Amino acid sequence: MRKGEETRTRILDVAEAAVLQKGFGGTSIEELIAETGITKSGFFYHFKDKNELAKALLNRYIENDERIYDEIFSRARDLVDDPLQSFLLGLKLLSELLSDLPNGHPGCLVATVCYYERLFDREIRETNRNAVLAWRHRFRGMFEEIMAVYTPREPVHIDQLADMVSAVLEGGIVLSKALKEPNTLAEQILMLRTFVKLLFQPSVEVLRA
Secondary structure, rough: HHHHHHHHHHHHHHHHHHHHHOOOOOOHHHHHHHHHHHHHHHHHHOOOOOHHHHHHHHHHHHHHHHHHHHHHHHHHHHOOOOOHHHHHHHHHHHHHHOOOOOOOOOOHHHHHHOOOHHOOOOHHHHHHHHHHHHHHHHHHHHHHHHHHHOOOOOOOOEEEEHHHHEEEEEEHHHHHHHOOOOHHHHHHHHHHHHHHHHHHOHHHHHOOO
16 A cells, blocks of 8 residues: 555544544544644645545445445355345344454444534435445345245335344444443344344244145
8 A cells, every 4th residue: 555545544544433432523633633643734635624534434434334244245145045044144244243343333424424414515415325225225135035035924114124224233333332332233133133033934824834
């Protein structure tokens, strides 16, 4: 990595940690400059203003999230052909990954942008919205594959079911930070796994038929 790229990455790393801890409003450019040890002109060489920094932070966070989901659920699908069992394994792998974080999940930039959306321009708000819709599309596709093989035991709206995955992940982050219990997020994912398993588990009558 070239020096300029290293500096940009360092700024983003420091900014992400500060934003997740204090929010965008509580994070100043001056403290980022002091923490990274660069000059003010050096900072503005990489980011013309705070809005551009936020855009870079958000895009990097979304790309990393997508990469993690791709790796985990692709690995699960390589190991198990059945769509339901593959999804359940993916949730288990995701839970294990998050439980290995010593201090729990640091927080979600997508949620943070929602909290401080008045600070940002329309492009950033739209990027944030598209990220959530991409999560819906990803998990909807998985549930479509499952429902092509399994009939849910109760009627469900597939988009709402897909959004439930994101709601559990985001809600688990909030719970773990509020309760100061790092394992809460991983435990909530396992609870979601149990729910999905029960939702698509054949009834006793079907098994006896």
